[in-house]
Amino acid sequence: MNAAGKRPLPDLSVILCVMDRIDEPGELLAIYRRALAPIGNNIEFIYILAETHPRVDDITALSKSGVRVIHMPKLCGEISMLREAIAASTSDLVMTLPPYLQVEPGVLAGLAHDLEGADMVAASRIRAKDSLFNRARASAYRSATRLTGTRFDDLGCRVRLFRRSVLDRVVLRDEHAGYLPIFAEHAGCRVKQVKVPQAELDRRPRSYNLPIYFDGLLDAVSISFLIRFLQKPFRLFGTIGAALFASGFALACVLIIERVMGQSIAERPALLLSVLLLVLGIQVAAVGLIAEVILFTRLPASSIYRVRRIIEHVSEVQPENTPVHAGHEI
Known part of the structure; x- marks a missing residue:
């Protein structure tokens, strides 16, 4: 007791x-x-x-x-x-x-x-x-x-x-x-x-x-x-979306070149695939952008770091044998 x-x-x-x-x-x-x-x-x-x-x-x-x-x-x-x-x-x-x-x-x-x-x-x-x-x-x-x-x-x-x-x-x-x-x-x-x-x-x-x-x-x-x-979802979704969009754009460029050279592309599955990749890439990137907006506007601002020690400057007029700086742990 x-x-x-x-x-x-x-x-x-x-x-x-x-x-x-x-x-x-x-x-x-x-x-x-x-x-x-x-x-x-x-x-x-x-x-x-x-x-x-x-x-x-x-x-x-x-x-x-x-x-x-x-x-x-x-x-x-x-x-x-x-x-x-x-x-x-x-x-x-x-x-x-x-x-x-x-x-x-x-x-x-x-x-x-x-x-x-x-x-x-x-x-x-x-x-x-x-x-x-x-x-x-x-x-x-x-x-x-x-x-x-x-x-x-x-x-x-x-x-x-x-x-x-x-x-x-x-x-x-x-x-x-x-x-x-x-x-x-x-x-x-x-x-x-x-x-x-x-x-x-x-x-x-x-x-x-x-x-x-x-x-x-x-x-x-x-x-x-x-x-x-978690704090930067657009980096993940944006990267995936950019890769999908780039693949669809490259395939679309190939199809356009073939069409200019006189080949028919209207019934080719590659045309549908290129459009699908372009649209999917934009959608995936948009999901990441929306997630960034939600995190920015809804989540409280909190740091993932903690202050370990604060060093404070003490006045220059000090008694003898007094340190100029002092610190304390947090």
Whole structure:
């Protein structure tokens, strides 16, 4: 108790979003608590899950050991659950952990030191001892995510530590929860990637349904568009439209030359194709131009950069041993 008779605010809020896969809740909680003990005793754990989850009773029972459990009426996306859990948390620092072991627990406390000078720390598993199938699957997923231009190697790892203000700057849909570090960096946050050893239990071969892999590829393509062209859509649509228009114009020029030389072009499919390419090129470019107008007139003016430090000039008349310039972090 502090002087006001209230419990002190926690130094860290640990959030576990329970979707489907889950280890034994009681044992996992004990492992996480031991691993985070070096940070301090004032740590709150928050579980959030749907009331329809088959292990809801087991997780709810953890509330007797000081864990806060949040029930959702139905299963929703991970980002929605994360936002609700952060709204219920009381610490400025948030750590997200999966309800199963992904990394060796002994490295979790060290992530707090890695956060110095950054807004987010994203863990990346060292898969040297992982099964061959898991490594092949991870390599394919990493190659797909390279479409976004990311430098992060393991977006499937849910071990992350960040300041709660990060999520306020990010516009993210539920199915894109794994891409949180990319969107945070795009929003001007400083994100560190830290290599950590993979947990032994996480090395077991796992496979998913084929549609899940296909959805992952589509997500990578959509994220690539959002990251690269969200604020400048005309560059994408204008380039495609110009290429279509140029192709149609070149084909039309060839047909005109042939017509001047006396050949009939009235019944040739090439004539219809050239007209189609010209019209389609104009339409695609117009879509990009309309998107630019909408972004310019509707979206609020917000920068994707953040001010890190302000250097202020102090008056020339200074007491002795006073620095001429001073700065502070933001």
